[in-house]
Amino acid sequence: PLRVKLLTLMFVCDRDHEQVLLGMKKRGFGKGKWNGFGGKVEPGESVAQAAVRELQEESGALVEMADVQTAGLLDFTFDESNEIMRVFVFRADNYTGEIAETDEMRPQWWSLSECPFDNMWPDDRYWFPYMWGRRPFVGSFHFKADEKTIVTHTIEATTVE
Ligand code: 6U4
Ligand code: NA
Ligand code: NA
Numbered sequence: 001p002l003r004v005k006l007l008t009l010m011f012v013c014d015r016d017h018e019q020v021l022l023g024m025k026k027r028g029f030g031k032g033k034w035n036g037f038g039g040k041v042e043p044g045e046s047v048a049q050a051a052v053r054e055l056q057e058e059s060g061a062l063v064e065m066a067d068v069q070t071a072g073l074l075d076f077t078f079d080e081s082n083e084i085m086r087v088f089v090f091r092a093d094n095y096t097g098e099i100a101e102t103d104e105m106r107p108q109w110w111s112l113s114e115c116p117f118d119n120m121w122p123d124d125r126y127w128f129p130y131m132w133g134r135r136p137f138v139g140s141f142h143f144k145a146d147e148k149t150i151v152t153h154t155i156e157a158t159t160v161e
Contacts, residue, residue: 003039004084006069008038008051010072011091011131012061020112023059023105034116037061037105038087039100040093047052051090058105062097069093070160072130072137079145091131122148126155 012021020098022034037058041050046067056062069091076085099107110116112132118124123141129135 002084004086006041006047006050006089007085008041008047008054009036009074009089010038010055010063010068011036011089012055012059012063012095013091013093013132014109015093017093018111019075019109020115021059021099021107022110022116023107026104026106028104030121032119034108034110036089036119036124040065041081041088043054046055048090051088056097058102059107060098060100060102061095061107063095066136067092067094070136071134072127072139074127074138075140076123076143077140078143078147081145089127089131091134121150122150123153126153127158130155130157 009065024039025033025035026103037055038051039054041047048065052068054088071089071091074087074089101107127137127139137155138158141153142151143149144151
């Protein structure tokens with residue numbers, strides 16, 4: 001049967017909406033790539049709570065639940081795998097706390113025009129404009145087993161009610 005793994009991905013933007021916080025992943029899945037902050041949803045927590053927790057664990061930034069905005073939903077599948085990685089994408093324009101490097105991530109602010117898409121997941125360049133522009137989206141990406149090559153994808157703007 002298909003296994004669905006629930007994951008989070010959080011993007012903190014600065015107040016002036018000029019920069020976004022990315023982290024260089026130092027270990028685990030996606031090592032060596034710049035990415036948002038996130039991880040697995042644990043039993044007993046909501047997806048948004050997981051997003052806030054992972055952000056804090058990986059970057060030191062703390063976002064209030066009221067400042068968590070839904071950005072989009074992404075499904076990732078891979079050749080020769082029966083797993084769906086379902087990634088709930090969030091964004092926030094406010095945070096407290098001290099941003100600091102952790103064992104898992106090296107945080108850095110990037111302006112949109114300088115986003116290092118060549119060193120990010122290859123799907124990011126497709127949906128980043130939606131996330132940045134606060135346009136809700138759903139996307140699905142099917143990769144080769146190498147986890148690098150996109151075979152097919154869809155991306156759509158949505159309404160949210
Ligand atoms: P933890 O639980 O934190 O030790 P970790 O090694 O961080 O595990 P995992 O599996 O919890 O990895 O989370 C993977 C992270 O990578 C999530 O934030 C979602 C994100 N991610 C996975 N595939 C992605 C993709 N194709 N594009 C993207 N982010 C992706 O931008
Ligand atoms: Na993680
Ligand atoms: Na985790």
